[in-house]
Amino acid sequence: MxxxxxxxxxxxxxxxxxxxxxxxxxxxxxxxxxxxxxxxxxxxxxxxxxxxxxxxxxxxxxxxxxxxxxxxxxxxxxAIPAIKIGAARSQVKRRKGKNLISQAKRGERGRFAKREHAGNTAIKVGRHTFNNAFLQRLESGRWHIMQRTSDSRYPIDIAKVPxxxxxxxxxxxxxxxxxxxxxxxxxxxxxxxxxxxxxx
Structure with a gap:
């Protein structure tokens, strides 16, 4: 049966x-x-x-x-926002034992020129790493991990795990x-x- x-x-x-x-x-x-x-x-x-x-x-x-x-x-x-996964830790890219850090500089016309090392930071949360990411407080008052989705300054989106x-x-x-x-x-x-x- x-x-x-x-x-x-x-x-x-x-x-x-x-x-x-x-x-x-x-x-x-x-x-x-x-x-x-x-x-x-x-x-x-x-x-x-x-x-x-x-x-x-x-x-x-x-x-x-x-x-x-x-x-x-x-x-x-x-998708789950990266900020909810756990404590965020900032990382700096390294090459040949040196940190790839560069500051924004103004060009001849006074405009900011492209950094020597673009996207040199990453945010590590739990077992996930988000490149070209940074912490930011939004207008809502909530903190989120933001991530650049292209080489240009924008667009920027909330880092998530699909x-x-x-x-x-x-x-x-x-x-x-x-x-x-x-x-x-x-x-x-x-x-x-x-x-x-x-x-x-």
Whole structure:
């Protein structure tokens, strides 16, 4: 007998004994399955992107509708700002044992000329290094790690770690197993326990 068939049979038996117990068993199984999916996706994505699991878990939200016997797992896929990864450490590029440091100088017409060594600093956060980056406080009052995205002075953007591909891959990988195997298995075990308790 398949897992789905076992679930339907046990649920029908439990509903005849106590409808509330049947509803509670399903809601409990959905809650555990949702949390299991969030944990697996967070761990897999964190390992791939070399980030802390907690940063990924914040991207996952679980909503449970007990009256309908449903659970929704919402997974955010937006990039994580570098400033949230950990403490930022500034680094200076070196060549032949010397730091590549240069100051801005004005040209003949009084305009600032291009630096001798452009983009000579980098910011290291956790296990990630962002070249041509610097710390800056934005108008909102928040500090961010900014990064030059080209050789010119602008454009400048917030340094981020993209997670869209890795978190999507992890969600696809684990969701099918959770729905097809993990959820029915724990639901069968829980309903068997409740039925035996009611009949004893």
């Amino acid at each position: 398949s897992l789905d068939a076992q679930v339907r049979k046990l649920e029908k038996t439990l509903m005849t004994l106590d409808n509330n117990q049947a509803r509670n068993a399903r809601n409990r199984a959905l809650n555990r399955s949702s949390k299991r999916l969030a944990t697996l996706v967070s761990r897999d994505t964190a390992k791939t992107e070399r980030l802390k699991v907690g940063l990924i878990k914040k991207k996952i939200r679980i909503s449970q509708y007990r009256a309908k016997g449903l659970a929704v797992v919402v997974i955010g896929r937006t 997670i869209q591909q890795s978190i999507t891959t992890a969600a696809t990988k684990y969701s099918k197993n959770i729905i097809d195997e993990y959820l029915p298995t724990i639901l069968i075990k829980d309903m068997n326990y409740r039925i035996n308790k009611l009949l004893s």
